Every structure is written in structure tokens, then in C-alpha cells.
Amino acid sequence: MSEYLLLRHRDIPNLDQLSVYRENGGFNAFQKAVTTMKPSEVIDLVRDSGLRGRGGAGFPTGVKWSFLPNDLWPHYVVANADESEPGTYKDREIMEGNPFQFIEGVMIACYAVQAQRGYIYLRGEFWQIGDKLNACIENLEKAGLLGDDIFGKDYSLRLFVHLGAGAYIAGEETAMLESLEGMRGQPRVKPPFPAVHGVYNRPTVINNVETLSNVAGIVEHGADWFRKVGTQKSPGPKIFCLSGRVKKPGNYELPLGTTFRELIFEHGGGIIDDAKIKAIMPAGASSCLIPATDEALDTPMDWESVPALGCALGSASVMILDENTSAAWVVSKTLHFFHHESCGKCTPCREGTYWMDKLMQRFMSGQAKSSDIDILHSVASQIEGTCLCPLGEFSIPAVLTGIERFREDFEALVRS
Amino acid sequence: MNELMEKYRDEIERTLDKYPEGLQRSAVMPLLYLAQRREGYVSKQSIQDIAEILDINPTEVATLIGFYTLFYEEPGGRYRIQVCTDIACALRGSEQFFKDLCDYLEIKSGETTSDGLFTIESVMCLAACHHAPMFQVQGDGEISYHENQTLESAKAFIEEVRRKHKQNNTSTEESDT
Numbered sequence: 001m002s003e004y005l006l007l008r009h010r011d012i013p014n015l016d017q018l019s020v021y022r023e024n025g026g027f028n029a030f031q032k033a034v035t036t037m038k039p040s041e042v043i044d045l046v047r048d049s050g051l052r053g054r055g056g057a058g059f060p061t062g063v064k065w066s067f068l069p070n071d072l073w074p075h076y077v078v079a080n081a082d083e084s085e086p087g088t089y090k091d092r093e094i095m096e097g098n099p100f101q102f103i104e105g106v107m108i109a110c111y112a113v114q115a116q117r118g119y120i121y122l123r124g125e126f127w128q129i130g131d132k133l134n135a136c137i138e139n140l141e142k143a144g145l146l147g148d149d150i151f152g153k154d155y156s157l158r159l160f161v162h163l164g165a166g167a168y169i170a171g172e173e174t175a176m177l178e179s180l181e182g183m184r185g186q187p188r189v190k191p192p193f194p195a196v197h198g199v200y201n202r203p204t205v206i207n208n209v210e211t212l213s214n215v216a217g218i219v220e221h222g223a224d225w226f227r228k229v230g231t232q233k234s235p236g237p238k239i240f241c242l243s244g245r246v247k248k249p250g251n252y253e254l255p256l257g258t259t260f261r262e263l264i265f266e267h268g269g270g271i272i273d274d275a276k277i278k279a280i281m282p283a284g285a286s287s288c289l290i291p292a293t294d295e296a297l298d299t300p301m302d303w304e305s306v307p308a309l310g311c312a313l314g315s316a317s318v319m320i321l322d323e324n325t326s327a328a329w330v331v332s333k334t335l336h337f338f339h340h341e342s343c344g345k346c347t348p349c350r351e352g353t354y355w356m357d358k359l360m361q362r363f364m365s366g367q368a369k370s371s372d373i374d375i376l377h378s379v380a381s382q383i384e385g386t387c388l389c390p391l392g393e394f395s396i397p398a399v400l401t402g403i404e405r406f407r408e409d410f411e412a413l414v415r416s
Numbered sequence: 417m418n419e420l421m422e423k424y425r426d427e428i429e430r431t432l433d434k435y436p437e438g439l440q441r442s443a444v445m446p447l448l449y450l451a452q453r454r455e456g457y458v459s460k461q462s463i464q465d466i467a468e469i470l471d472i473n474p475t476e477v478a479t480l481i482g483f484y485t486l487f488y489e490e491p492g493g494r495y496r497i498q499v500c501t502d503i504a505c506a507l508r509g510s511e512q513f514f515k516d517l518c519d520y521l522e523i524k525s526g527e528t529t530s531d532g533l534f535t536i537e538s539v540m541c542l543a544a545c546h547h548a549p550m551f552q553v554q555g556d557g558e559i560s561y562h563e564n565q566t567l568e569s570a571k572a573f574i575e576e577v578r579r580k581h582k583q584n585n586t587s588t589e590e591s592d593t
Contacts (some may be wrong), residue, residue, distance in 0.1 A: 074436075086541035117436070124449075124486045125542050125552060127559035160434045165445055166485030168540065180508045182441035182470070184483040200439055243504040243545035250546045283504055285541075317545075319504055333503040337540055343483075 005229070005237045005252045006213050009097030016132070018139045021100040027145060029219035030107050037219075042112040046215060048223035050235040054169075055080055055208030056283065056314040058234070058303040061215075061333050067195035068113050068203040075119040076204045078180065079212055082171040084123055084163055086285035086337060087317035090239035091209035095122075095129045098213070099136050105212030107146070107157060109218055113205050116156050121176050124165040133161050136230050139221045168341035172389050173206045175343065186345040187389035209313075210239055230256035236304035242268045244320035245275070257305075261297040264320060276323040279406070282306055283314025285334040286394035288401040289327055311397065327406035328413050331398050332360035338395035349392025352383040356399060363413040373410045377403045420465035424450055428469065441470050444477060448487050453557035457488040485539070486554065493528040493535035495555035495577065501538040504545035508586050513549035516567045521574070533581060534574065543591070 009015040012024055021027075033042050047062025068075055079102070083091040094102050110118045122130050137159050140146040150155040162180055169175045170185035177199045179185035198204020214236055217309035218226045227235045234256040240263055245251045247269035254263065260280055265268070271277050281297060288311035290296050299305050306313040321330060339357035344350045359376045362368040380399040387393050403410060421428060427450065433466040444466060451462035458481055467474040481487040481545075499514040514536075521529055526548075528535045529553055544550045547563035551570070562573060 075562065083543050083546070084541060086502045087545050088541075089543040089545055092543045124484070125559055128561070153565060162434075162442070163445065163449065164484070165448070165480075165487055167483065179445070180442060181439070182444040182472075182480075200436065241545065244507040249508075298581075317504075319507070321547075326505065331504055337502060340540060 004253050005092060005217055006101070006210065006239055007098065007251065008101065009027065015098055016096070016100070018100060018136070018143065025220065026100055026216075027104055029216040030104050030111070030145065031151060033108050033111050033219050034153055034155055037234045039112050039114050041363075042108060042219065043225055045216055047110070049214075049218045049226040050216055050223070050233070051211065051226065052216060052234060052236075052303065053208055054210035054214075054238065055106065056085070056286075056312075058313070061207060061211055062267065064195065064207070065109065065112050065205055066204065067193070069196060072196070072203055075115040076119070076199050076202055077106060077113065077115045078176065078199060078204055078206045079106050079118065079120045080164055080171060080173065080176060080206055080208045081120050081122040081126070082176060083126075083209070084168040084171050084288060085284040085315055085317055086334075087243045088241050088315050089243075089320045090241050090251050090315075092126065092129065093239075094209055094213050095126070096131065099133055101216055102209055102213045103136055103140070103159065104132070105207075105215035106159060108215045109205055109207060109212060110157050110159075111155065113203070114155075114157065115205070118157065118159045118182060119199070120159065120161045121170070121180055122161055122163055123170075124163045124272040127163070130161050130163055137161070145330040167343070168337075169343040169389075171389055172391060173390070176206065176381070177204065177254075184343070186343045187391075231300070231302050231304070233304050238316055240301065241315075241317040242320070243317065244281075245272050245277075245322035245325065246270070246320050247272055256302040257300040258318075259298050259300055260292075260318070263301065263318060264297070268316070268320070271320065271322050274344075277320060278323050279321040279323055279327065281319040281321070281398070282316065283312050284317035284319065285337050286314055286390075286397065287311060287317075287319070289321070289330065289405060290401075291405055310401070326412070327402045327409040328360070330410075332357075332364050334398045335360050335395060338391065342391060342395075346392065346393055348383045348386040348387035349388070349395070352379060352392060353395050355379055356383075356395065363410060366415055368410075368414050370411065371412050373403060373407065373414070376410075418468055420447070420451055420462055421469060423553060432469075441472055444470055444480060445484070448477070448508070449557075455491060457491045457495060458554060486559075493555075494533050495553050496535045497551050497553055498537050498538060498539040498542075499549070499551040500540070500542045500544065502541040504541065505548035505550065508545075508548035513565065513567065513570075517551075517570055519528045520567065520571060530533060530550075531578070531581075533577060557563040 014020045043065045051061045052058040163364040167185045174188035175185040194204045230236045238256045240252045252267045277292040279289045311331045335357045342353045431446045447466045451458045463477045549565045550563040
């Protein structure tokens with residue numbers, strides 16, 4: 001029995017082959033759902049499990065599925081496999097090592113909302129994973145698990161892989177739908193929400209790869225089984241992507257509620273060259289800089305506790321800065337990223353990320369004045385809360401917390 | 417006459433079939449990848465061809481090339497070496513790695529080597545943060561990852577590609593004569 005629920009391929013060789021996946025219980029859950037459960041029962045079960053979205057927002061998955069109206073058809077499921085947040089590489093490992101568990105989750109989601117078409121929106125750089133997923137889908141069609149009248153029931157399902165082409169913004173759900181429809185990936189104004197007006201203006205469920213990879217286990221073993229791991233409000237396992245100045249960066253599947261200290265020092269082996277840890281960014285480039293105090297290190301990583309540190313847990317891409325890392329340099333990198341990725345649709349983000357990036361270039365080239373620190377802080381504060389979608393908002397936390405908590409790093413770059 | 421359709425008819429029809437009846441505009445990105453496969457960029461003719469296949473305005477096709485970073489309007493090197501220098505990789509030395517690689521190829525970011533084989537660029541996060549430094553190679557209609565790199569391993573890759581191309585060119589010349 002594997003100790004993993006998501007990264008089971010680490011214990012079971014060749015789990016990416018259909019025969020091996022089925023020998024290890026694969027597609028029992030899908031069969032159980034289609035042959036013995038009503039779609040609404042599947043939704044209730046997933047809601048009762050307390051599964052929350054692993055893409056960053058932590059929204060309850062079963063609740064999301066229940067929003068689709070039953071008087072507007074067809075329904076669609078779109079799997080968000082556009083993993084692009086700097087510091088995040090968990091979905092990639094799932095799809096490379098354990099693709100069928102992810103696909104089974106997509107299929108169960110489709111059945112639960114009675115979608116007959118599901119799309120996997122895969123980031124373009126994952127070209128090779130696209131080939132792999134297409135081969136998986138082909139095998140499932142040959143095995144009769146995808147296609148018409150599955151298990152002799154009146155249910156038909158087809159899955160398709162759709163490749164993105166290098167745009168972080170396409171990971172935002174409405175931008176992803178635009179992209180899937182053949183447009184530039186720019187976010188839509190919400191409401192209406194995708195659950196009612198999604199792809200092709202039809203009700204659509206959008207879930208992250210890791211979220212969907214939990215579903216088969218829940219359907220097979222039940223909600224209580226899933227709740228045995230994690231915390232009461234954040235049940236289940238989570239893959240934490242550990243990166244930056246640690247000895248052993250990598251994906252660690254741990255219960256939600258594990259502390260930063262355990263992740264960084266037990267699993268990650270501590271800091272490179274045994275330097276002092278300076279700060280934690282728990283949600284990739286979209287994150288605050290959290291000074292690595294004892295209190296912060298002992299905080300459980302779940303959706304209730306991390307916000308107490310003034311920061312979202314996001315997709316749990318935990319980036320580590322050591323004592324030799326300048327917070328100002330970090331902010332220059334994250335701003336460069338967001339400026340590059342801003343889609344240009346709304347003014348605060350398009351102009352704001354541009355302006356902040358320019359300001360940070362001034363610091364990095366030794367041209368900044370002391371007053372530029374306050375200008376940067378002021379610009380960031382004025383962008384906050386005004387953007388159309390989360391991208392612009394995500395560019396802010398590192399700037400504000402960087403200046404507020406590590407002002408000396410900015411001052412060190414000011415022209416003398 | 418639609419060159420793209422003539423060249424890839426089966427593949428294009430399979431692609432169009434992936435999307436619901438009447439909503440084939442969704443196929444525009446797959447078709448851009450197809451158009452880019454042979455030459456590494458989307459030619460003006462291909463833009464016209466795609467627009468005609470999908471019954472949309474050519475400007476609507478062209479706008480996607482500008483928006484998405486994996487599509488190109490201009491030819492570059494046969495292989496685009498794209499080094500991640502984003503924050504997580506940069507924390508593990510990728511900025512120096514990128515600089516060293518530029519020096520080795522004797523070109524600056526965005527430039528192409530004189531043999532036309534390599535363009536080098538720095539790019540945003542490629543979801544390989546635990547295997548930095550790393551780069552992806554876009555070319556011949558595919559994208560491949562090269563992780564846990566050192567300058568030595570990157571040089572070895574580059575020289576291997578050069579050697580293969582030299583060999584191919586020599587054998588083509590021989591068969592011509």
C-alpha cells in the first residue's frame with residue numbers, strides 16, 4: 001500500500017500504464033460512479049469530503065460542481081493544467097507519473113455534472129506531456145472507458161487535450177476559456193461565472209489537476225476516508241512545491257496543516273550551506289514575503305492558518321529566501337514576471353506592473369533615489385483592489401511586504 | 417489554394433473534430449502550432465490559410481501570435497534555447513548560467529548564432545524549479561526540457577546538435593553529387 005494518495009507513482013512502477021493503473025484499483029471509482037451513483041450523489045460525496053481547490057483559491061470542489069444549472073446544456077469540464085505560477089511544478093509530476101488518476105478525476109467530474117466533453121487545457125511548454133495524455137486517452141477509448149454507452153449505461157464521454165502557448169494569464173479561469181475558444185487569453189468580467197456561462201457560453205466546471213487527482217480516491221473510499229488526512233477545514237493531502245535556497249527542493253505530498261518548519265528542515269534538508277533562513281514565500285511569485293520567525297515556521301500550512309501571517313497559501317509553492325538573498329532583488333524578479341505576463345486588458349495592471357518594473361530596474365541599476373521606495377509602495381497600494389482579475393493583484397503582495405518588512409534591502413540599492 | 421490544408425489535411429480535420437460543431441475557431445492555436453512546425457515561425461501565407469480554414473479575419477489570427485509567447489512571426493534559429501531565469505531558478509544560479517551560455521554561443525539574448533542553428537532567450541517559469549538551472553528547446557515542431565544543467569552539459573548538447581547537422585549536410589551534399 002502506497003503512502004501517497006497523489007504521487008503514487010513514486011511507489012508503484014509504471015503506474016502511467018493503463019494495465020498497471022487498473023491492477024492498482026484504477027477506474028474502480030469511475031465505474032462505481034457511473035454504474036451505481038446518480039450524478040447528484042457524486043457531487044454530494046465530493047462536497048462532504050471537504051475537498052478544496054488546489055489551484056490556489058481553496059474553493060470547495062463539490063460546491064463548485066453543484067452550481068451548474070440543469071436547464072442549460074451542454075455542460076463542460078475544463079481541467080486547468082496550465083501550471084505557470086513561478087515555483088509551482090506539482091501538476092507536472094502528477095501528469096508525468098500518475099496521469100490516469102488525474103484523467104479518472106476529470107472523467108468523474110464530467111459524469112457528476114453530466115458533461116459529455118471534457119477539455120484538458122495544458123500549458124504549451126508541456127508539449128511532451130500532451131503526447132502522453134493523448135496516448136492515455138486513446139488507450140481509454142480502446143478499453144471502452146471513454147466513448148459511447150460507457151459500462152453499458154446511457155452515458156457518453158470524450159476527452160481532448162488543448163495546448164496553450166505560453167501565457168500565465170491563461171491559468172485564470174475565464175482567460176482560459178477565452179483561450180480555449182480561440183481568442184487571446186484575457187479574463188472576462190465576472191459575473192457571470194463559468195458555472196453558468198463558461199466555455200462556449202455554457203455551464204462549465206474548471207478544476208486544477210491536483211484537485212481532480214483527489215476525486216477517484218474520494219469516490220472509491222468515501223468522504224470520511226479523505227478526512228482522515230489534513231485538518232478539519234482543509235482535509236486531504238497537498239503537494240507542496242519546495243524551491244529556492246533549500247538543500248532538497250522538490251514536491252512533497254504531506255497532510256494539509258504540516259508546518260513550514262517540517263517542510264523546510266525535515267523534508268527539504270534545511271538551507272543551502274546551512275545559511276540562515278530569511279523569508280518564506282508560500283504562494284510562488286504571487287506571495288508575500290514572510291519573515292522566517294519561529295512563529296511563522298511553526299505555522300501549519302493550511303487555508304486557515306497561513307492567512308494569519310497576512311498571506312494566502314495559494315497553490316502552496318513554497319519558495320525559500322536565505323540571509324544572502326536581497327528582498328529588493330526578489331521584488332525586481334517578481335515584478336519583471338508580472339509585467340511580462342500582464343494581458344493588457346485593464347489599466348491598473350497593464351500600467352501598474354510596467355511602472356513598478358521600471359522602478360525596480362532603477363534600483364537594480366543603482367539609479368534609484370531614496371524617495372523611489374515610497375513611490376513604489378504608493379503605486380502598489382493604488383493598484384491593490386482595482387484590477388479586473390487576480391494577476392494584477394498578485395503583483396502587489398511581494399512589493400508591499402518586501403518594502404514594509406525588508407526596507408533596508410531597498411535602501412542598500414539607493415544611489416549614494 | 418490553401419497550402420496548409422493541402423499539406424496537413426488529415427491532421428487539420430482531426431483537429432477541427434475536437435471542438436463542437438460550429439465552434440471550430442477553437443482550433444486556431446493547434447493550427448498555429450501546425451503552421452509553425454516546419455519553419456519555426458508562422459508565415460504570412462499561413463496566417464491567411466488559417467483564417468480561411470476557420471472563416472475568421474486574418475488579423476484575429478495574427479493577434480494570437482503576438483499574444484502567446486510560443487508563437488513567432490519572424491524566423492529565428494532552428495532551435496530556440498529558452499533558459500528559465502525566473503525567480504525560483506534564479507535563486508539557484510540560473511542568471512549566471514544564462515549569461516555563460518550566451519557567452520559560449522557568442523550571442524546576446526534574442527540573437528541567433530551565425531550558423532542559424534540556435535537562438536537564445538531567457539523565459540519565465542517553466543515548472544522545473546527543483547531542477548534548476550534548466551532550459552527548454554523549441555524546434556522541429558517540438559518542445560523538450562533539459563534539466564539539472566551545467567555549462568558543460570549544455571555545451572555538450574549544443575555541440576551534439578551541431579555535429580548532427582554537419583553530418584546531415586555532408587550526406588545531403590554527397591547524395592546531390
